[in-house]
Amino acid sequence: MGFERHLALTVLVxxxxxxTAVVSALSxxxxxxxxxLFPRSLSRLGSLVALVPLFVVTSLPWSEPAFPAWVLAVSGQILRSSLAPRRRGQPLSRVRRAPRAVRS
Structure with missing residues (x-):
């Protein structure tokens, strides 16, 4: 395999x-x-980690390892929230529920 073909395949991969990492991080x-499930700061950091490599992946060397670091932070947050003590019947997340309709 020629050098040009190898270089082209490496760049494409x-x-x-x-x-793929950008789509995953944004989602x-x-x-x-x-x-x-996440603090707002972690979600904003995820958006930043996703959008920066989308536009400047070749000029910023830290943009590629930023995604695995963000995944590690998300994993830590999930682990911390699942191990936190909670009262019986309390859900794992702080899901916002719609108010119940009042019957008259």
């Missing part, structure tokens, strides 16, 4: 992997914030 950050 890296760019496709980063795009997880949006769902986590919407359900109240």
């Amino acid at each position: 890296v760019s496709q992997a980063m795009r 997880i950050a949006t769902i986590g914030c919407g359900l109240g």
Whole structure:
């Protein structure tokens, strides 16, 4: 396999992997914030980690390892919230529920 072909395949694989990471980070950050599973700061950090590599993946060397670091932070948050003591019957997340309709 020639050098040019190897270089082209490497660039395509890296760019496709980063795009997949971007979609994953945006989805997880949006769902986590919407359900109240993550603090708002962690969701905003996820959006930043997702959008920066989308536009400047080649010029910022820290943009590629930022995604695994963010996944580690999300995993820690999930582990911390699942191990936290809670009262019986209390849900794991702070899901916002619609108020019940009052019958008259």
